Amino acid sequence: MERWSGLTADEMQVLETTFWSSGGSRHGVAERLGFSKSKANGLIAGLVEQGLLAEAGLQRSSGGRRAENLQLNDALGVLIGIDIGATSLDIAVLGPDLRPLAQHTEATDVRQGPGVVLARVRVLMRELLARCGHGAKQVMGIGIGVPGPVNFQIGQLVNPPLMPAWDGFSIRDALREDYTAPVFVDNDVNLMALGELWRLKRSLQNFLVIKVGTGIGCGIVVHGEVYRGAAGSAGDVGHICVDQEGPRCHCGNVGCVEVMAAGPAITRMAVQAAEAGESEMLAERLRTQGRLDAVDVGHAGRAGDAAANGIIQRAGNLLGQMLASVVNFFNPSHVFIGGGITHIGPLFLAAVRQSVYQRSLALSTRHLEIQYTPLGPQAGLIGAGALAMQETLKVRGIAP
Amino acid sequence: MERWSGLTADEMQVLETTFWSSGGSRHGVAERLGFSKSKANGLIAGLVEQGLLAEAGLQRSSGGRRAENLQLNDALGVLIGIDIGATSLDIAVLGPDLRPLAQHTEATDVRQGPGVVLARVRVLMRELLARCGHGAKQVMGIGIGVPGPVNFQIGQLVNPPLMPAWDGFSIRDALREDYTAPVFVDNDVNLMALGELWRLKRSLQNFLVIKVGTGIGCGIVVHGEVYRGAAGSAGDVGHICVDQEGPRCHCGNVGCVEVMAAGPAITRMAVQAAEAGESEMLAERLRTQGRLDAVDVGHAGRAGDAAANGIIQRAGNLLGQMLASVVNFFNPSHVFIGGGITHIGPLFLAAVRQSVYQRSLALSTRHLEIQYTPLGPQAGLIGAGALAMQETLKVRGIAP
Numbered sequence: 001m002e003r004w005s006g007l008t009a010d011e012m013q014v015l016e017t018t019f020w021s022s023g024g025s026r027h028g029v030a031e032r033l034g035f036s037k038s039k040a041n042g043l044i045a046g047l048v049e050q051g052l053l054a055e056a057g058l059q060r061s062s063g064g065r066r067a068e069n070l071q072l073n074d075a076l077g078v079l080i081g082i083d084i085g086a087t088s089l090d091i092a093v094l095g096p097d098l099r100p101l102a103q104h105t106e107a108t109d110v111r112q113g114p115g116v117v118l119a120r121v122r123v124l125m126r127e128l129l130a131r132c133g134h135g136a137k138q139v140m141g142i143g144i145g146v147p148g149p150v151n152f153q154i155g156q157l158v159n160p161p162l163m164p165a166w167d168g169f170s171i172r173d174a175l176r177e178d179y180t181a182p183v184f185v186d187n188d189v190n191l192m193a194l195g196e197l198w199r200l201k202r203s204l205q206n207f208l209v210i211k212v213g214t215g216i217g218c219g220i221v222v223h224g225e226v227y228r229g230a231a232g233s234a235g236d237v238g239h240i241c242v243d244q245e246g247p248r249c250h251c252g253n254v255g256c257v258e259v260m261a262a263g264p265a266i267t268r269m270a271v272q273a274a275e276a277g278e279s280e281m282l283a284e285r286l287r288t289q290g291r292l293d294a295v296d297v298g299h300a301g302r303a304g305d306a307a308a309n310g311i312i313q314r315a316g317n318l319l320g321q322m323l324a325s326v327v328n329f330f331n332p333s334h335v336f337i338g339g340g341i342t343h344i345g346p347l348f349l350a351a352v353r354q355s356v357y358q359r360s361l362a363l364s365t366r367h368l369e370i371q372y373t374p375l376g377p378q379a380g381l382i383g384a385g386a387l388a389m390q391e392t393l394k395v396r397g398i399a400p
Numbered sequence: 401m402e403r404w405s406g407l408t409a410d411e412m413q414v415l416e417t418t419f420w421s422s423g424g425s426r427h428g429v430a431e432r433l434g435f436s437k438s439k440a441n442g443l444i445a446g447l448v449e450q451g452l453l454a455e456a457g458l459q460r461s462s463g464g465r466r467a468e469n470l471q472l473n474d475a476l477g478v479l480i481g482i483d484i485g486a487t488s489l490d491i492a493v494l495g496p497d498l499r500p501l502a503q504h505t506e507a508t509d510v511r512q513g514p515g516v517v518l519a520r521v522r523v524l525m526r527e528l529l530a531r532c533g534h535g536a537k538q539v540m541g542i543g544i545g546v547p548g549p550v551n552f553q554i555g556q557l558v559n560p561p562l563m564p565a566w567d568g569f570s571i572r573d574a575l576r577e578d579y580t581a582p583v584f585v586d587n588d589v590n591l592m593a594l595g596e597l598w599r600l601k602r603s604l605q606n607f608l609v610i611k612v613g614t615g616i617g618c619g620i621v622v623h624g625e626v627y628r629g630a631a632g633s634a635g636d637v638g639h640i641c642v643d644q645e646g647p648r649c650h651c652g653n654v655g656c657v658e659v660m661a662a663g664p665a666i667t668r669m670a671v672q673a674a675e676a677g678e679s680e681m682l683a684e685r686l687r688t689q690g691r692l693d694a695v696d697v698g699h700a701g702r703a704g705d706a707a708a709n710g711i712i713q714r715a716g717n718l719l720g721q722m723l724a725s726v727v728n729f730f731n732p733s734h735v736f737i738g739g740g741i742t743h744i745g746p747l748f749l750a751a752v753r754q755s756v757y758q759r760s761l762a763l764s765t766r767h768l769e770i771q772y773t774p775l776g777p778q779a780g781l782i783g784a785g786a787l788a789m790q791e792t793l794k795v796r797g798i799a800p
Contacts, residue, residue: 149763159763206630218729222622229731230606233763240725241759243644253759325640325725329618331629359641359653363549363559363633 007052007396010035014043015072016393018053021201022097023069044070051075072096072389077140078132079392080125080181081384083188084117086110086147086162086214090377091121093128094385096140098198101132103381110147113165118174125178139181141392143384144171145188147215149233155185158232161250162215184391187228188380189235192338193219194226194390195375195383207334208326209373210237212319212341216258218326238262242321261318263340266294269311279307298344312344316351323352323370324359331364338373338380407452407796410435414443415472416793418453421601422497423469444470451475472496472789477540478532479792480525480581481784483588484517486510486547486562486614490777491521493528494785496540498598501532503781510547513565518574525578539581541792543784544571545588547615549633555585558632561650562615584791587628588780589635592738593619594626594790595775595783607734608726609773610637612719612741616658618726638662642721661718663740666694669711679707698744712744716751723752723770724759731764738773738780 007015017029024032030040047053054075055068076096083090087110092103104124108117129135148160157166172183186194193209202224209219218235220227228234238258239251246255259265270292274282281300286292300308323335335356341348353370360368373379407415417429430440447453454475455468476496483490487510492503504524508517529535548560557566572583586594593609602624609619618635620627628634638658639651646655659665670692674682681700686692700708723735735756741748753770760768773779 206627220729222627223625225623227606227622229764230733231731231763231767233761234729234731236728236731236761236764237725239759239761240728241721251761321641322725325637325722326729328636328640329620329634329726329729331631331634331636333630359639361633361636361639361651363631364629364636367631 010039010043011047012393012396014040014047015052016390018070019072019096019389019393020198022071023056024201026068026070029070048073077138078129078134079140079385079388080128080142081381081388082121082125082142082144083191083380083384084108084110084121084144084146085188085380089117089121089124090381091124091128092381092385093132093134094381096389098382098385098389100378100381101134102128104128110163111165113163114169114171114174118171122175122178136179136181139179141181141388142175142179142183143191143386143388143391144183144185145191145380145384146171146185147188147213147217149236150185150187150190151232152186152228155183157185182388182392182395184387186387187217187219187232187235189217189219189338190226190228191219191383191387192336192373192375192379193221193383194386195379195381196336196373197221197224197226198382198386199375204333206330207332207336208330209336209338209379210319210323211339212262212337213339214263216262216319216322220330237322237326240322240325242318257318257322261315261322263294266297266311266315266341266344267292269314270297270308273307273311279305281305282308294340295343298348301347302345309347312347313351315341316348317355320352320355321359324356327356327360327364327368333367333369335368335370336373337370338376342372342376410439411443411447412793412796414440414447415452416790418470419472419496419789419793420598422471424601426468426470429470477538478529478534479540479785479788480528480542481781481788482521482525482542482544483591483780483784484508484510484521484544484546485588485780489517489521489524490781491524491528492781492785493532493534494781496789498782498785498789500778500781501534502528504528510563511565513563514569514571514574518571522575522578536579536581539579541581541788542575542579542583543591543786543788543791544583544585545591545780545784546571546585547588547613547617549636550585550587550590551632552586552628555583557585582788582792582795584787586787587617587619587632587635589617589619589738590626590628591619591783591787592736592773592775592779593621593783594786595779595781596736596773597621597624597626598782598786599775604733606730607732607736608730609736609738609779610719610723611739612662612737613739614663616662616719616722620730637722637726640722640725642718657718657722661715661722663694666697666711666715666741666744667692669714670697670708673707673711679705681705682708694740695743698748701747702745709747712747713751715741716748717755720752720755721759724756727756727760727764727768733767733769735768735770736773737770738776742772742776 017032030037054073079094081092089108090105092100148157151158155172171185175183189211205224207221211217216238218237220235239256241255242257243255248254249256249259270282273279274286285296297308301312417432430437454473456471479494481492489508490505492500548557551558555572571585575583589611605624607621611617616638618637620635639656641655642657643655648654649656649659670682673679674686685696697708701712
């Protein structure tokens with residue numbers, strides 16, 4: 001872990017650039033940093049010698065010559081990425097290039113409070129590290145996503161509506177007992193955005209990631225960086241009003257998109273359709289399972305159930321209505337939709353697109369792409385790993 | 401004009417920093433650029449000697465010692481700022497520190513097309529330059545704001561709804577006949593945001609400027625820079641829906657905030673109130689003037705007219721409803737409201753605030769300030785001047 005004490009600012013920049021362009025060439029690193037070839041080559045050779053960078057495999061360049069694939073050296077250690085959702089928990093041990101070495105997913109309920117949930121997280125961290133032959137000492141950095149507003153500087157949740165017991169709790173302190181590695185906490189959807197940004201190697205500058213699960217949130221990338229807002233609550237789009245006559249939300253207002261189009265709303269509409277005799281398929285599922293969720297609605301829809309398709313269309317249109325406002329304001333190049341909703345299938349996406357294209361200005365949508373998150377359910381974990389690596393590099397870079 | 405050919409990158413940085421912190425000290429410039437005191441002093445001395453910087457007046461520092469007020473040298477030349485609104489035209493000749501040397505305002509109608517409007521602009525530019533003893537040769541740069549979406553790179557309007565005749569017209573070419581200085585074109589409200597950013601010396605990082613006039617637009621500042629979006633249409637908030645049952649807008653959708661709360665909507669509501677006998681005061685004004693506008697509604701409201709106050713409240717609430725969505729998404733520290741609406745008085749602002757605080761999340765509004773633009777009607781002109789100076793410095797910096 002002390003390998004990188006005493007590195008120069010130039011060397012830290014090479015490490016960071018390599019991380020963000022994993023598998024890139026020496027030449028690419030030089031170009032990105034505006035360094036001469038010989039300067040970059042010198043720095044890279046030094047870092048390879050110190051065991052910080054590795055030249056893995058060979059990259060076939062267009063001219064027929066072969067260039068090395070530069071990446072952070074696996075020997076540096078591992079990262080831990082943790083993605084805590086309202087009802088699910090994902091943990092992974094990742095290499096410095098964010099390759100998952102061991103991974104585990106299970107159901108959880110964040111309302112149990114930080115004591116219960118983080119005790120389980122600590123057990124899983126130990127198990128996963130052991131599974132890939134590592135211990136606490138090999139951990140370079142830990143990144144955690146949580147489903148609520150986070151004060152990023154102090155790494156604490158602030159007034160989280162879905163998990164009030166976590167308000168002001170220090171997640172960092174809870175993990176400090178087992179690990180000396182730095183711990184970084186961010187909102188779950190900010191991390192999905194960071195994950196996609198890393199996957200894209202920063203090739204898109206201005207895009208959004210919308211997570212639709214128990215709640216609805218948005219990660220914002222501006223000028224190639226995650227934007228958190230003046231108080232860290234940017235992207236809190238779940239309580240944008242889409243119907244002045246709509247139902248009351250737990251936030252106190254009416255017609256919030258979250259109360260009308262997120263997972264619980266879809267379940268509620270499905271149960272109503274089943275009980276009202278509008279859908280034999282949903283009624284059958286409700287009888288056999290005792291409950292319904294978005295996945296069931298998606299299944300029924302794909303099997304041609306009209307009521308299910310009506311629900312999907314309605315939820316998609318409402319989400320699209322909210323997105324239209326955001327697209328008019330922000331003019332992103334891409335909107336990626338992730339979270340549990342993605343299991344519902346392509347009709348939902350079609351309904352979102354229809355509604356956005358109808359309500360947004362032509363100039364905002366001319367080149368706008370709306371699709372499901374390319375990283376799928378891994379987006380949050382990869383983002384947590386990217387946060388851990390990026391911030392660890394920054395912390396190390398500042399230290400003497 | 402050729403004074404700054406051959407300047408080094410460091411020297412250009414000192415000029416730019418001085419422009420953005422006009423009246424700051426040598427020490428402040430050094431600090432902002434991360435230069436040592438001696439390096440900064442050397443650069444500044446050289447630039448003063450070349451006639452690019454001036455040390456004007458004395459700044460009393462807290463320690464009792466006196467430091468010089470650094471600023472760009474007036475001898476560099478002048479800037480021209482032009483703010484073309486849908487119905488008004490403002491032009492100013494400005495010093496390098498954006499002090500207006502000569503200024504003119506008149507009514508216009510952009511629907512007359514670029515030929516008519518720009519011919520008048522060219523006449524006024526000549527007159528104003530003559531009035532302060534300058535000619536075309538002293539003009540360093542020209543900044544123009546227009547009320548529609550602009551492709552900033554090529555300096556042209558793209559599908560402007562209020563001024564279709566300007567679509568794709570080259571404003572730059574129209575002015576190139578008279579001036580060799582570079583011409584920069586941007587959306588009017590982006591320039592208001594740039595103007596406020598300059599006034600603030602970049603001390604706020606994330607804020608919005610909303611212009612409410614014939615239309616409604618928004619300038620966005622992110623991380624201390626004006627944000628224009630993927631296609632240059634960011635901030636196009638006028639067509640965000642605030643009422644699914646609302647009236648039809650010229651964009652084709654219903655219930656856009658622009659068709660319900662901008663200047664023409666206020667006029668329409670005022671005429672209706674006058675004709676329906678709901679307001680003797682507005683009816684009297686309509687009889688004597690033959691027309692009504694937001695200023696009349698403001699006057700009547702301040703004189704205690706209940707119908708006028710109802711209109712102001714309604715327009716403010718609708719604008720606030722749109723802003724609530726934007727505040728939830730963007731979490732700015734400040735929202736500055738400008739444009740013709742500011743003449744309506746403080747009740748409008750109170751109605752906007754009420755609506756935003758009611759509909760936005762607590763975390764987004766805890767430190768949120770909503771006020772009229774501190775630069776008032778000058779915001780667009782100052783922004784046009786700031787654009788001209790900033791981009792001219794960039795262009796000069798790139799040239800050999």
